[in-house]
Amino acid sequence: MHFLCLARCQLGFLLRQFELFGLSAEQQNDILRKEVALVSGQSIDIHAGISGSRMFRLLCEALGDPDPLKGARESQNAQMLELLPAVREAVRAGENPLHCALKAAASGNIVDVSFADDFDVAGALEKSMAAPFAIDDFGLFTRRLAAARTLTLAADNAGEIVLDRLLLEEIQRWRRQKGLPGVRATVLVKGGPIYNDALRQDALTAGLDREADILDTGSDTIGIHAACLSESALENLLAADMIISKGLANYESDFGSEAFPEKIFYLFRSKCEVLSGQLGIPLGSGVLMAHHREQGGRNALH
Incomplete structure (x- = not known):
């Protein structure tokens, strides 16, 4: 996965959702910590779609909503x-x-x-x-x-x-x-x-x-x-x-x-x-x- 897929697409999406759903600083930090842990355990060769899917599920879990969009x-x-x-x-x-x-x-x-x-x-x-x-x-x-x-x-x-x-x-x-x-x-x-x-x-x-x-x-x-x-x-x-x-x-x-x-x-x-x-x-x-x-x-x- 190219680093821009992570930096611009996945993290960019997360930051926009933080604002959209009005998440507190504590909630934002918790999600970002989990995202960093998720990414750090992935192979550099992972497909961007697979990685992005895991990140989205992490967001859904944090929001308590399986379909937030x-x-x-x-x-x-x-x-x-x-x-x-x-x-x-x-x-x-x-x-x-x-x-x-x-x-x-x-x-x-x-x-x-x-x-x-x-x-x-x-x-x-x-x-x-x-x-x-x-x-x-x-x-x-x-x-x-x-x-x-x-x-x-x-x-x-x-x-x-x-x-x-x-x-x-x-x-x-x-x-x-x-x-x-x-x-x-x-x-x-x-x-x-x-x-x-x-x-x-x-x-x-x-x-x-x-x-x-x-x-x-x-x-x-x-x-x-x-x-x-x-x-x-x-x-x-x-x-x-x-x-x-x-x-x-x-x-x-x-x-x-x-x-x-x-x-x-x-x-x-x-x-x-x-x-x-x-x-x-x-x-x-x-x-x-x-x-x-x-x-x-x-x-x-x-």
Whole structure:
């Protein structure tokens, strides 16, 4: 795990929660002492997602609440649902609606409590819809999509999951326009509260059950790790003809890519300085990247 994952993401998240929940100095010191003890006992090679998951559980224990960010997720879903009609209109007015839907879904990745608590979602959407992807494998994406019969979208955060619904709508419209049958879609959400990652209820609130089957990972771990998946989630990912992996944590965890790299596409905003540097792209860029053409930037973050 890169030290910035700890210093900026994990500890930064903790400090923001201290303020959000109005914790006393004594409570803050107690949590920080436990976090230091937790980190000191970890291997330097631990995955950032595993480490961050342990830290979040520590916070939940201190707060006496297994889901302290439930209200934040609900607010983020409501905010994005309010924006959805305007975003849908902008996407369908674009020269290439599917490409626009991918950019919108990537821009929704700004809703991430690991990096901030307040989000200018409307502003981010407007900017990212006008900007090109820093890495854009749209041609590879559409070739794979045309051949796929089943597709799994590994979701990331609440709020942005509303734009994943729009993406799935446009995927089905694109296939119909090509004279292809609809693809069988599954949305994979977390099996338990972790940060503001989307859960089954968030997917239902977003209306994703109209576009896909909803399946959870069977765990409350950040990212997608084979050892943390339920049997049904693992079977779904192995059987899918195509996987859209949303967000930085899913990109970093890199589930199964060495076994079937041609079917995985990453869709995210590069919010991390380390990752942006490894990929050679500006911080905050949108990315649509096929795994088998990626340049190895993931290794610096494990």
